[in-house]
Amino acid sequence: xxxxxxxxxxxxxxxxxxxxxxxxxxxxxxxxxxxxxxxxxxxxxxxxxxxxxxxxxxxxxxxxxxxxxxxxxxxxxxxxxxxxxxxxxxxxxxxxxxxxxxxxxxxxxxxxxxxxxxxxxxxxxxxxxxxxxxxxxxxxxxxxxxxxxxxxxxxxxxxxxxxxxxxxxxxx
Numbered sequence: 001x002x003x004x005x006x007x008x009x010x011x012x013x014x015x016x017x018x019x020x021x022x023x024x025x026x027x028x029x030x031x032x033x034x035x036x037x038x039x040x041x042x043x044x045x046x047x048x049x050x051x052x053x054x055x056x057x058x059x060x061x062x063x064x065x066x067x068x069x070x071x072x073x074x075x076x077x078x079x080x081x082x083x084x085x086x087x088x089x090x091x092x093x094x095x096x097x098x099x100x101x102x103x104x105x106x107x108x109x110x111x112x113x114x115x116x117x118x119x120x121x122x123x124x125x126x127x128x129x130x131x132x133x134x135x136x137x138x139x140x141x142x143x144x145x146x147x148x149x150x151x152x153x154x155x156x157x158x159x160x161x162x163x164x165x166x167x168x169x170x171x172x
Contacts, residue, residue, distance in 0.1 A: 017047045054078055 022044045026035055035043075055070075057078035062070045072095050076088055115122065 015048070015052075017044060017051065019044055022047055054082065057081055 019040075023040055026040060026043055054075065058070050058074045061074045061077045061081070062068075065074070067074070076091060079085065079087060079091060117125070
């Protein structure tokens, strides 16, 4: 087998459930017990075999219905055929949750953010904010002008006093 950039050289790893995901599920489910590495690997192998068998069964159901694409209902039927019908409700709930999460991700990526305001209301609010900013800028400019005038008056008054003092000293 020739290694390519997309091929790690281990074809078995390409067809496996990620070990880290299985290990995390084991840890979450069995929080208060230790699980050996051998048992963890066995879990991974069992998960892989189960998914492989379920996929084959779902594909068979799909073909029996003359469909070309496996849908979630084909998987549920396959679970029933394999004797796991008691898990149907949990699987359907998990599917609903997954579909909601996918829809939310799509809305975040492709849709514009939802707002409680219409576009016109948003424009009005924006214009109001611009108007407030202009008024604040104008007020700051007026305040600066008033301070400049006060400083100018103070400088002139000091110069005038200095001149008077010089004039008073000149007479002596």
